[in-house]
Amino acid sequence: MVDFDFDLVVRDGTVVTSFDCFSADIGVKDGVITAIGRNLRRGREELSAEHQLVIPGGLDPHCHIEEVAESGSVQEETFETGSKAALAGGTTSLICFKPQWRGHSIKSSAPDYLERASRALADYSFHQIITDPSPEVLDQEIPTLLALGVRSLKVFLTYDPLRLSDGQFISVLSKAKQLGMMVTVHCENYDAIEWLQNALLAAGKTAPVYHAWARPVVVEREAAHRAISLAELVGQPIQVFHVSAGAVADEIERARKRGSKVWGETCMHYLTHTIADLEKPHFEGAKVVCSPALRDEGEADRLWAAISRGTLNVISSDHCGFSFAKAKRDPGSSAYGQGTALLNDDGTPAFNSIPNGVPGIETRMTVLFNEAVTKGRLDLPAFVRLTSTNAAHLFGLKGRKGDIIPGADADLVIWDPTREKTINVSDMHQAIDYTPWEGYSAKGWPTTTIRRGEVVVRDNQILAKAGTGKLLPRA
Template sequence: MTFDIVIRNGTIVTASDVFTADIGITGETIDTIGHGLTGHHVVDATGLLVMPGGIDGHCHIEQEEADGTVHEDDFASASASALLGGTTTVVCFASHVPGRNIVTQFEDYLRRGQNSRIDFAVHQIVTRTDADTIEKGIPEIARRGVAGLKVFMTYDDFHLTDGQFLRVLDAAKASGLVVSVHCENYDAIRHMIEAHLAAGRTDAHAHATSRPPCLEREATYRAMTLAELVDHDIQIFHVSCPEVAEEIARARHRGVKVSAETCPHYLSLTEADLKRNGFEGAKYICSPPLRTQADQDGMWSYLRDGVIGIVSSDHCGYSLEGTSGKARHGRDADFSLIPNGMPGLGTRMAVLFDAGVNSQKIGLTDFVRLTATAPAQRYGLYPRKGTIAPGSDADLVLWDRTQQVRITNDLFQSRIDYTPFEGRLVTGWPAMVLARGRIAVENGQVLRKPTMGRFLKARSGPQD
């Protein structure tokens, strides 16, 4: 049999195995894995790792905010950045701003997504718990294939009370949807911000000291307790430090249905970056904030043992400049007025590979599990996505583990005007990327056009 494309002699890496073989692709899917395969187009992958295309399960792309602004990276630019970094699927967020019901906003977001170069699934943010949202909206978007719900325990425009969170958990359980949670204590953070400002602490580093680990730990414990009460499945987003991971491990030990993710910036940057001169520290403001070097060092064991099962970018790019950027209130604005978030779609896989695999903190199979297989399972996309197997979509990244690249923002096609990893030297970079059986990136050039991505209707609940 002659296949459309054969990836020959690559070292195939899945979440469980490392072996050398050929991959035969017919149309958009993997047809056969074997030896001596023939194809109309043959790609020699000798010396390269062949892994499932990355799945970034936490991306804010072209997302509308309550103040009327829209995240700067649109689907065309963000999906280009993703491809250049080896990611072939994203799971992003539909808003729930005042004045429009949740179904309308879900539909509007799907229309925005039609301009994506890569396949995408959608989380739905929930910011209010009126009857229309709980009784009609959530069941309807579940029917339409939403990947899950997201709630916040902080931020003025987003946070839910415990009672509201319980109503969302009940509705999610009835519809078979995972609830992902941003865990920080809203009232305590407001108290800390007021105290910092009263003391004249306005610098970027005050963002970290006003949101200490104990406030993330407390909110995580509370979220898991409420999920335990309802007996429903939740995911803790962007775990920043070991003491939060330890709470999650304890909850899992007593049977709570909880999973967790972290992000490359918590594994490679520290709160010292917030102390950079002038307005530079603003680039590193995100929530939860960056933690200490000791916290960073302590996170890796939780990735190896699966307590933290996913590494996502939490791509939430605000440029430094511009009317919606971090300097929107001026370069002398206090830390509480600076938008939270950093770009990371293009850098996620390379930074994790360099910081984790090259330093032997995680193995190759761990890398694939964290960046592709586990998010596919978590969001109901597996085995179509997240693995290399007959019948799976031919989303593949051919990875040169020896290539050294110094990260600069101009490597990507992002609309964001900076990367927090500017100047960082990494070893390991995509040599080629395929998306649904077609070469999407070659020689550093994006070949896949906007509108070629598809909405992925997720199956309810995690898939094994």
């Protein structure tokens, strides 16, 4: 009987960690990385990564998947389809959002959400959305989240019925500080948006592009400044989600220079798309209606500069998909709509009724690799930090996820940096019927995805079964 030293050995690849690149083998035992070195002894299974990179499995810390609205409607992307898409794109771990509906307790809001998540193929964790921080929620329910390993809260400063007042936001910050939790924030000024939106609608300006007119950079910048200031008042760490413009990154950078505990995240669509995409004919602009809105040409360069400086240190997908054939055209399909539904003459919804969100979980790492590494903006360790390591450190998964180190989960991606391919939704695994990157040509693609030592994707074919992902309690 042959005695193997490892369950799996990945051989002869260029290993990319958060701080270095080197040629080595990786040995895996019981789902964990146990050895990194040259000429490792035999594994029960062996994979060649010759002429390829071996990188940590991606950690996407911002994914809206199968969220349940108070009305009972459910987002089209399920945990099964969404995690298949994630794995195919090289992402092995997700942090999604547990809903709380205003007027409801956390427990009574989407009580089957954990059961829904148990169908995932990728490993998963949660941010808890807080829309109604009543004394009961603050003092009794939020502390119980710690037992689930949920160590982060999400708050909105815009959208009805999700937004918090400044006073409510302060109460959440205070409770999070008491419990040692992170707070993540959607920063936009609700009243300013409402004023602009009403003026545009009254003037008959209803096309998708006016979504961006109603949400200019100033409403995001002001809300980010306010969120950071209130967090400084309380002394609570926050992460500003989906930064879309350089002026918002500047607010974060100024705060960090003051010593404030604030981090910034951006998303791939802000680095590759602009307001011009909202102007596409035949309602095509609805495909990229998201909040904060897409910005003018040139803002992406300012975001890249902020990424290079470390001001923005996480790049997520903010995957929040609504199908173009149905949901984007249906004002009643979104839990995040704002304002009274209004239809155009052709039956399409006005900009304020288009469900907000774009699908990006499957394309995040490939598009970023092409934009950052292939085009020479960033080196390979920076790519790893942006897609995995930094989020793991921020959200309590350091040492387990996000890097190739002994003792970490064996979440690995064999990546071909020379492979060139065009993105086409027909090749993808998501439930959503379009991708904003349709026809985008990228150099650098995953060929094999390994989750906890098990090969789960090979050449875009999903090998894992539904329900094999694990809930990730976080420190």
